Each structure stands twice: as structure tokens, then as C-alpha cells.
Amino acid sequence: MSSDGPTLNDESYAAARRGDGTQAHGHGHTHSHGGGPAHSHPLTPGQEAHAHGRDGDGDGVPGGSRGAGHDFALPALPGAVDVFDTTLRDGSQQEGLSLTVDDKLRVAEQLDHLGVTFIEGGWPGANPKDVEFFARAPTELHLERATLVAFGSTRRAGVRAEDDETLRHLVDARTEAVCIVAKSSEMHVVDALRTTLDEAVAMVADSVAFLRSNDLRVFLDAEHFFDGYKANPDFTLRILQAAEEAGAETLVLCDTNGGTLPFEVERIVGTVLGRFETQVGVHFHNDSGCAVANSLAGVSVGATHVQGCVNGYGERAGNADLAAVVPDLSLKLRVSTIPPERLPLLTPVAHHISELVNIAPNPQQPFVGASVFAHKAGLHTSAIARRSDAYEHISPDLVGNGTRFVVSEMAGRSTLAMKAEELGLELDSEAMTSVLDSLKQLEYQGYHFEVADGSLELLLRNSTGWRQSFFDLESYRVIADQGAALSTEATVKVRVDGERIVATAEGNGPVNALDGALRGAIGSRFPALDGVHLVDYRVRVLDSAKGTGSVTRVLIDSTNGDRTWTTIGVSENIIAASWQALSDSVVYGLLHTVGSDV
Numbered sequence: 001m002s003s004d005g006p007t008l009n010d011e012s013y014a015a016a017r018r019g020d021g022t023q024a025h026g027h028g029h030t031h032s033h034g035g036g037p038a039h040s041h042p043l044t045p046g047q048e049a050h051a052h053g054r055d056g057d058g059d060g061v062p063g064g065s066r067g068a069g070h071d072f073a074l075p076a077l078p079g080a081v082d083v084f085d086t087t088l089r090d091g092s093q094q095e096g097l098s099l100t101v102d103d104k105l106r107v108a109e110q111l112d113h114l115g116v117t118f119i120e121g122g123w124p125g126a127n128p129k130d131v132e133f134f135a136r137a138p139t140e141l142h143l144e145r146a147t148l149v150a151f152g153s154t155r156r157a158g159v160r161a162e163d164d165e166t167l168r169h170l171v172d173a174r175t176e177a178v179c180i181v182a183k184s185s186e187m188h189v190v191d192a193l194r195t196t197l198d199e200a201v202a203m204v205a206d207s208v209a210f211l212r213s214n215d216l217r218v219f220l221d222a223e224h225f226f227d228g229y230k231a232n233p234d235f236t237l238r239i240l241q242a243a244e245e246a247g248a249e250t251l252v253l254c255d256t257n258g259g260t261l262p263f264e265v266e267r268i269v270g271t272v273l274g275r276f277e278t279q280v281g282v283h284f285h286n287d288s289g290c291a292v293a294n295s296l297a298g299v300s301v302g303a304t305h306v307q308g309c310v311n312g313y314g315e316r317a318g319n320a321d322l323a324a325v326v327p328d329l330s331l332k333l334r335v336s337t338i339p340p341e342r343l344p345l346l347t348p349v350a351h352h353i354s355e356l357v358n359i360a361p362n363p364q365q366p367f368v369g370a371s372v373f374a375h376k377a378g379l380h381t382s383a384i385a386r387r388s389d390a391y392e393h394i395s396p397d398l399v400g401n402g403t404r405f406v407v408s409e410m411a412g413r414s415t416l417a418m419k420a421e422e423l424g425l426e427l428d429s430e431a432m433t434s435v436l437d438s439l440k441q442l443e444y445q446g447y448h449f450e451v452a453d454g455s456l457e458l459l460l461r462n463s464t465g466w467r468q469s470f471f472d473l474e475s476y477r478v479i480a481d482q483g484a485a486l487s488t489e490a491t492v493k494v495r496v497d498g499e500r501i502v503a504t505a506e507g508n509g510p511v512n513a514l515d516g517a518l519r520g521a522i523g524s525r526f527p528a529l530d531g532v533h534l535v536d537y538r539v540r541v542l543d544s545a546k547g548t549g550s551v552t553r554v555l556i557d558s559t560n561g562d563r564t565w566t567t568i569g570v571s572e573n574i575i576a577a578s579w580q581a582l583s584d585s586v587v588y589g590l591l592h593t594v595g596s597d598v
């Protein structure tokens with residue numbers, strides 16, 4: 001690594017660790033743009049200690065308050081950063097992630113709803129899907145806040161910018177802004193592009209100038225920047241300089257292989273910021289598990305544009321997860337990202353997007369995961385009931401998530417009481433005893449309510465005397481038929497408001513067929529069911545405690561777009577277990593969509 005970077009990072013690093021982000025120097029970063037080294041104020045260990053306290057200012061962020069009374073100069077973080085989401089371009093490189101044009105439009109709407117600054121829509125001209133997306137976007141996508149960005153690359157080697165097809169497609173995409181990728185590592189220029197370093201610089205200069213002459217705002221993604229900088233800093237800086245001189249709005253430093261570590265980011269981004277007037281952005285991949293940390297490190301030394309994907313989608317280990325970068329910056333470092341009033345949309349939007357891209361949400365995803373504010377029975381739960389910040393790093397409401405008490409057979413009365421309170425149910429002591437007994441009995445049979453919040457809620461409601469009134473099951477039947485092809489057919493007989501309804505449906509398997517038949521039977525009475533669908537189905541065979549053979553446990557995840565819930569069924573018969581989980585899923589969905597009279 002080059003040693004010519006100014007040593008200005010100690011203070012920023014310490015501030016990030018303190019999580020205090022006091023903006024004593026006002027907005028903007030400290031670096032003198034002329035390239036001179038900024039002075040630093042190393043902290044002494046004693047000074048550092050007192051800022052670690054719990055939430056003293058009631059903002060729901062322990063220790064995350066401004067102005068904790070330091071008497072030494074504090075680092076200046078930028079006042080605000082631009083949030084640039086690339087789910088529709090870089091994120092779509094993820095294995096197994098495939099979006100239709102309609103999906104892409106819906107994802108863009110969600111991102112706009114969340115309040116990101118820029119949405120990278122794809123690569124116009126590269127494939128028919130992205131061509132159609134950019135053709136439809138001007139009329140079908142009504143962005144309230146975000147700016148749509150088209151992605152492309154610099155002109156090819158040896159071709160004039162005005163004759164280059166990729167640049168032409170970018171102009172034709174009719175967006176206000178474009179982002180072009182440029183090779184900024186000597187190795188890639190020589191080995192992959194097989195051209196000279198001078199030509200690589202000229203490609204950047206010509207391409208940016210051409211796009212600017214077409215009145216486009218231009219972001220330059222400097223590919224393999226960090227690796228390139230370590231090998232040949234002069235060349236990578238020449239690439240940035242060419243972009244700056246030609247009028248690029250933002251110089252985005254990309255860690256394309258994702259192998260860079262936070263201390264290197266601070267050093268290298270700091271150096272770049274010391275040399276350029278133009279806004280600097282960062283783009284990190286997560287191959288070292290540091291994409292979010294690296295993004296914060298980049299901002300901590302003055303980058304004011306952060307690229308990533310909500311939910312961290314992307315090839316290999318993914319891109320920086322904006323669902324973590326945004327709250328870390330906004331809540332902990334006090335750097336403005338999305339509008340503060342939209343921060344509580346983070347969890348619903350992250351879940352909505354995972355539904356649109358059809359990838360089950362990761363329950364352990366920081367800030368927005370279903371498990372990240374969940375507390376299991378025992379010490380934790382009683383402590384958290386007394387003091388919510390005891391085991392939570394922020395108040396979950398701030399990001400639209402919520403505290404959950406996980407209930408299992410180990411649950412004591414207090415856990416169950418808190419769960420009931422969370423659901424707004426009143427359980428008297430008799431009901432409480434009966435629920436605790438059934439929980440223990442059912443878990444012995446193989447149920448696992450800790451992971452099936454939907455079924456647990458129905459169990460608790462039933463203990464108060466509530467019965468679902470949406471439908472009464474008379475019978476169901478499933479037939480699997482191996483003819484020319486294997487087909488599955490299900491018939492469901494139910495009563496709704498006294499009327500007997502029989503419906504049959506085909507499916508690609510028994511659960512799918514039963515789901516279709518049940519929807520066929522009651523769908524017209526409950527149109528809201530249209531918005532409820534299954535997102536995941538998991539089966540596990542358990543050794544039976546009774547010793548009469550194995551039992552099957554089925555878990556079904558469902559969503560109505562806003563919330564996701566899990567239901568469970570256990571039986572020696574896989575169809576019966578599936579029906580239980582399915583029927584609970586539908587009842588839960590109706591209960592929380594149509595409502596109930598309890």
C-alpha cells in the first residue's frame with residue numbers, strides 16, 4: 001500500500017468507535033482540498049471512555065448522542081451522504097436472483113418510497129429486459145424523490161466516444177444521470193482490456209466529456225480501484241483526474257473484488273479526498289465480510305456518496321447492505337441519509353423487496369431481520385421487560401422492526417404474558433395455565449413454536465376462547481396422478497357463513513394444490529387473500545418421541561407484503577402436517593388483513 005496518504009484518520013476511526021458523530025466542524029469534511037495533510041487529534045484512552053454510556057438523551061440510540069461534552073476537537077463527518085442503490089444492476093448479479101421488468105419497476109418504487117437518492121436501473125442496451133425497463137420507466141415509474149440512473153461503461157479502446165454504442169444507449173435511456181464504469185487498475189487495463197494506460201485515461205476523459213455534452217450528470221465507477229491503487233496509485237489517480245477534468249459529478253471508488261479492509265479504506269479514501277475537489281463515493285463488495293464497515297470507514301473520512309443494495313444482494317458475497325449502512329450512518333453517526341421520517345420504513349421495504357426478488361429474508365440480517373430484536377425465555381426477557389436497552393443496541397421502532405419475545409416450552413409465565421401483551425391479548429390466569437400446558441404437550445409432539453409466531457398467536461387467541469370464523473373445514477383430499485406427466489389435484493370442502501363450497505385445484509405438488517383449492521373455495525368471499533401468499537415451505541422429519549415412527553414437521557412462511565409470518569403443522573402424515581400449517585397461514589393472513597371481531 002502506498003504510504004503517501006495523509007495521516008488523518010485516527011480521529012475519524014475513534015469517532016466511529018465512540019459512535020458519537022458530533023459535527024463540531026459543521027457539514028462537509030475536514031480535508032483541505034488542496035492536498036495538504038490535515039492535522040489529527042489522537043484520542044487518549046481516558047478521553048474515549050466517557051462517551052460509551054447508555055442512551056442518555058432518549059433518542060433510542062444508546063450512546064449515539066451528539067455533543068457528549070468533549071473538550072477536544074472532534075472529527076467532522078459529512079453532514080449528509082447520497083444513498084445510491086444498485087439492486088437493479090449490481091444486485092441482480094446474485095445467483096438465483098432474476099427480475100422481470102415489472103419486478104424491477106416495483107423494486108424501484110419501493111426504493112423511492114424508502115427515500116434513497118439514486119436508483120441504478122440497469123444497463124440499457126445490454127439486454128432486452130433493461131432496454132424495456134428504460135423504455136417503460138419514463139411513463140410507468142413515478143419517482144417522488146429518487147433519481148433514476150442508467151449504467152454503462154466508458155467507450156471501447158480505439159473508438160471515438162460519439163461512435164461508441166454503449167455511450168449512445170446511455171444517452172438514449174433518457175435518464176437525468178448515468179454511471180459509467182472505468183477500469184482503474186493497471187493490471188486490468190493491460191491484461192483484460194489489452195490497451196495502454198494512456199488510452200485507458202483517454203477513454204475516461206472522452207466518455208465523460210461526451211456524456212456531459214449531452215447534458216447528463218455523470219458518476220464514474222472506478223473499478224478495482226482499491227487493488228489498483230495498491231499496485232499503481234499514480235495510474236488510478238490519473239483515471240480520477242481525467243474524470244474530474246471532464247466534468248464527472250462523483251468519483252466512485254469501487255472495491256470490485258471485495259477484499260479490502262476498513263483501515264485500508266480509511267487510508268486510501270482519505271488520500272483521494274485530499275487530492276480532488278469532486279465528490280467522492282464508495283462501492284464495496286462483501287467478500288471479506290467488511291462491506292458495511294468499509295462503507296462507514298469511507299464516510300468517516302469524508303466520502304459523501306455510498307453505493308450498495310438494500311438487503312446486500314449481489315454476486316458472490318454481495319454488495320454493502322444499505323439496510324445496515326443507512327441506519328448506522330443516520331442513527332449512530334448522525335450523518336443524514338434517507339429522510340429521517342422514512343427510517344421506520346426500512347424493515348417493511350427490505351421485506352417487500354425480498355418478496356419481489358423472491359429470496360426469503362434472512363432472519364439474522366442486522367436491523368431488519370425477524371430475529372434481530374427477538375429475545376428468548378429466561379433472564380433476558382425479564383431484564384428486557386425492565387429496561388428495553390439492556391439487550392438492544394437501538395430501539396427497534398426506529399427502523400420499523402419490533403421487539404419480539406420468543407416463546408417455547410421453556411417459557412415461563414412472564415414470557416408468555418409479555419407475548420400476549422405484544423399481541424394485545426388478555427390472558428387470565430386460567431388461560432395462561434392452559435396455554436402453558438398445551439405448549440409443553442405440543443412441543444413434546446414435535447411442534448416448535450419458537451419459529452412459528454403465526455401459529456403461536458392463533459394458539460394464544462384460542463386460549464381466550466376465540467375461534468376463527470372465516471371458514472369451517474368439512475374435508476380435503478389430495479390425489480397425485482402419474483399419467484403422461486405427474487399431476488396433483490386437491491379438493492377442499494368448506495362452509496363459509498353456512499354455505500357449503502367445494503373447490504378443486506391442480507398444483508405442482510400437494511401443498512400448492514391444497515393452497516389453490518382453499519383459495520378457490522374462499523377467495524371470492526375474502527378478496528384480501530389475493531395479497532397473501534406463501535414464500536417458503538420447509539419439511540423436516542423428526543424422530544417421534546412416542547416411538548411409533550417418525551413425524552413430519554412442516555413450516556410455511558407467508559407474507560401479505562407488509563409482514564411475514566410462519567405457521568407450523570406436525571403429523572405422521574405429511575399432507576396433514578402441510579394442511580395444518582397452510583390453514584393456520586391463511587387464517588393468520590385473514591386475521592391481519594381483513595380483521596377479526598375479537
Ligand SMILES: [Zn+2]
Pocket residue numbers: 090254256283285
Ligand atoms: Zn459492484
